[in-house]
Amino acid sequence: MTDNNDTTASGASGGPDDRVIGTPASAEGETIVSGAEEPRREHAGPYPAEETHKHSEEEQRRAEKTAAVWFLIAFLAGIGFFVAYFAWGPNAEGEQAIADPQIAQYSNMALGGTLALSLFGIGAGMTVWARRIMPHYEVSSPYDELPSSPEEKSSFSEFFMKSADESGFTKRPLLRRTLLLSMVPLGLAPIVLLRDTGPLPGDKLKKTLWEDGTRMVVEGTNQLIKAADLAEDGSMVTAFPEYPHNEEHPHGLSLNDQAKTVIMLIKIPEGDFKPGMSEQQMNWTHDGIVAYSKICTHVGCPAALYERGSHRILCPCHQSTFDAADGAKVVFGPAHRPLPQLPIGVDDEGYLIAKGDFSSAVGPTFWDAEKGD
Template sequence: MSESNTPHNPSNEVERAHDAGALAQADRFADPGVPAHQPRLTDTDPRAAKRAERTVVILFTLSALGTIGSLVAYFAVRPDGTTQGVRLSTLMLGVTLAVSLLGIGFAAIHWAKSLMSNREYIDERHTTATSPEAREVAVIALQQGVEDSGIARRGVLKGAMVGALALFPLTIAVPLISSVGDDWNVSKFRHTLWQKGRRLAYDPDGRLVKATDLTVGSVAHVQPDATEEERRTGEWITEKAKSVVLLVRLNPEDIKSEHRPGASYEGIVAYSKICTHVGCPVALYEQQTHHLLCPCHQSTFDIADGAKVVFGPAKRPLPQLPITVDDEGYLVAEDDFSEPIGPSFWERLK
């Protein structure tokens, strides 16, 4: 009579007893199954179903009208170079696109909740490999889904849906196609409104900036000084957008490097606000570290060290505006930026 060499382990017996108890406990609970179907009003009242169908058709029609309205707004309400013109154009495009998208979304939701089948079905889990029989079952399920949606017997609803979905891509295609002839001359970004002797003015009120206005740690958003006649021209907004600058006063001892010697004045540095990644406005300044953060993609620049990139996707420093003061103590530009502002592009020399 031989004895087993495997040592007796009481914990194994405890685990087996626990598993058996769990199985016995599970057998005590009956499978609740699928709850009884609760019919909706549209399932029992043909008039309610008809009202729901009309509502969906109206929503799809509103979407189509929104698409047409966006095309009209795109061509008829063009930005005229003024702030009011840009705002009106943006508002009209935003409202009409919202109507177009929301019409499709609300129509789809209302259709699904009120007209499509809301019964619960059970699908048994099968093996991963798909047999010919399973494919036939899938085709039948798809056909059943089409039948449950009611699209085959609701011609008006189907036409409204197809029309809304067919029109919506025009809101994207038309602006893209119409922009083919736009001016893509990137060399325009090599020059801005800044030139020797042009004064710095606060943005947006246009007050001139004196060096004595700024204390160590203070920040100012500035633009080129311009006359009332210049500001009335259509080109002002575009040129101003390229010329916006962030002005910061540092302790002169904290400045490690600049784009060129003497570009700052008594610790006051001026850098382009346009991120060199994709052109977002860089305006979040951290006083203790002298870091400037772009809120779009978190590119971070050290303005005490020539606005070099210390973090993020940007690949080059922010361009620096060389500044000094005139005889009246106002801050003025000594020249334009030494390199193109904004995102890097394929024709940039530096």
């Protein structure tokens, strides 16, 4: 009991060791952080800074020339980037330049090397500028109150301009001009590189090899398709347009043409088509067989899965789901428009044929979708 009373009495006396850890000191001027009891130095302005080192004018002139040399190297390397692009780029020797791997290797080395040297030159020049021309300061900022005082707010512009003047950007035209000069080629480089992305597709995706009278073949074969081949309800076949295999086209359809023309032929019972199918869309079918583009309108994956019970077409990439019995309208997922429908019919021999091209542009919406699709 005596010890407890002594402790209570000691705590009431306000001794330095009797308060709860983490609470501020009760005595005025008492601090917790070691060394904080030292009086704060008074500073003249709102941004107190003590200059620790200033280079002599002779040192600054030498550094200015060094930085300017680096900026000029960066400029010349930037010009070399353009020279390399047009000397070994895709337009240097037409298709031969693209097909020759040695030319492609030289092109990559030249483009990468000149671009790297240009960026390095700018970085080296800026480093010399900062370390050997600008004055060095040790800046402190007290954290007494979070809001800035009116004096600090009003003096910011003056402080900023003083910093810009001391950096040498305004009074050293050699540095300023060579720095800006070195950045000109880098600013133009992205514009040149955009040429390699190729032209915009325009209306190319609205036109495919499908046209009136084109027969269909089963994917991976040259087997023509008859309507009788899809007699069973729920049947699904992946097909391409019939294309000649000859010396000019030894492999038939190119990969690009395959991606644009691949279709799904689906046999749907007549009574399962939904009222949402327009009369024109119904006219594009034949004996319950409907043809849709197999390329998902989200990002271009193949919508390769079909569930015959619900007549749903599923794209496995992002789960976009389309209703085959309702014009392939989107019923779930990120796709924004239906799969394009191909009008079909049969010829005199009973083979399935196209009656024209797709109803809308094939592929992802961001390529060439019409408003309202």
